[in-house]
Structure formats: structure tokens, C-alpha cells
Amino acid sequence: MLKLGFKAIWLGLTLVAIAPHAQAANAPCGGDFGAWLQGVRQDAAAQGVSQRTIQSALAGVSYDPTIIARDHAQGVFRQSFEQFSGRMVPPRLARAKLLLLQYASMISRIEQQFGVPGPVIVAIWGLETDFGANSGKFPTIRSLASLAYDCRRPDKFRGELIAALQIVDRGDMAPADMRGAWAGEIGQTQFLPSSYLKYAVDYDGNGRRDLIRSVPDVLASTANYLKGYGWQRGKPWDEGSANFQVLLQWNASQVYTKTVAYFAQQLAGQ
Secondary structure (H helix, E strand, O other): OOOOOEEOOOOOOEEEEEOHHHHHHHOOOOOOOOHHHHHHHHHHHOOOOOOHHHHHHHOOOOOOHHHHHHHHHHHOOOOOOOHHHHHOOOOHHHHHHHHHHHHHHHHHHHHHHHOOOOOHHHHHHHHHHHHOOOOEEHHHHHHHHHHOOOOHHHHHHHHHHHHHHHHHHOOOOOHHHHHEEEOOOOOOOOOOOHHHHHOOOOOOOOOOOOOOOOOHHHHHHHHHHHHHHOOOOOOOOOOOHHHHHHHHOOOOOOOHHHHHHHHHHHHOOO
């Protein structure tokens, strides 16, 4: 699930095939990884990250060619809306309805504050990680360092790596706890570190923005993300609406976004 200004790549939702010998075909474009990582340390320090965080987060980090193989081998998502929604929504609908009831009071407060309806937030939660059950186990800093070292999108992922260090530096999580999808997304609704920095909310009031373990933080942060992209309170979110365009900022895929909208409509009784 990769947010690159929009979300276009999804763990478990995009068709990914890893060739047995993909590592050899996807070697980095040159240079010494250790020297490159020293440059990252210097950049992080220049952006205000403490030496303590830099040393603890980057100590022992190595290049992982399997991450690059995944990135280079992504297939094209070819399922129709009917196929995708039919596979994804029915198995999650009953659980989603229960969660809407379980967290009804909190979701109501979130909607009041951010303007995003609970069914939309819960639909995203369910489609992203099965309501937190499958957030990913890849070490985020190693994944981002590998993607930043690769030639394909080095500037983008170097920025995400620095953002991950900033998340650690402000105390939201320890480096060892920062695990998620292979492309660096973190938490139950899969934020890249730059979006985590910008939109994560400490909604449970414990002093940390925890999108891995705290359901209040997860749901409020997801609503804050959509609000940040222009969600219009009280307006519809069906295809062609302004709010549907906001959902496309979450995921650029029409099929995925239509599925979010459909799932939310089912939860809202529409």
C-alpha cells in the first residue's frame, strides 16, 4: 500500500509475482551501501533528527534485495469492480458492522471533529489490513533504506526514510516496533512515514501517535488524512462526487476506491 501523493500499490491487493532469481536482476545501480547510509545520517542530522535516534535506528541496517524484487515485479491490477468488491466486501461486512457498534461513541466523536463518516473509515480499515490483523511484519527502516538506495525512486524513499527517523525521534515508536508492509507503510490503515508525520493524531491522549496498536489513533488519523485532502462534511461519497475524488487521493485505483465507497454505503445502510 504505497502512498506516493496517492496510494497506488497495495500489499495483498496488487498482483505481485516474485521471480526465483529476481535478486540478481534487480541489483542496485552502484555505490557502496555503507557510504550511502552515511549520507542519510548526515541528511537526517541536518533535518533535526538527534544523533541518538540516528544511531539506534540505522545501526545494523542492511540492503534487502528481496524488497527491490517485490518493487520491480509488481503486476498490473486487472480485476473488475465486481470481482474485487465481491471478493473483499462480503467476508468483512459482518465484522465491520460489529466494529461500528463497538466503537460507536468514539466514531461519533471522530466524525464530529473531522467530518468523515464512520462507515468510510471502517471500510478503509477493513480493506487495508482486515481491521489491523494484517499490518505487515517487514522492518520499515530496512525496507525504506533499500528502496531509497535503489535507482528507481531514490529521492521519494530517501524522504520517507528521513520521515521514519523523525517519527522515532519524536517518540511515537521505537525502531524495533516500526514494522509494516514491504514498501514502508505503517499501521492499521497503512500510512507512509511522511503521511504519518503530517496526519497522525494522538486520539487516545497517551502522548504518542500509535497507528500500530491504538484503534482511536488509527481511526482518527485516517479521518484526519481524508479531511486534509478536502473531505466535505455531510456530502455523499459515491462515484463522481467531490468526496470520491478525495478517496482517490487515498488510492488512485478506480476499482479500489469504488470498493471503499460501496463498502461504506453497505455499512451506512444506503
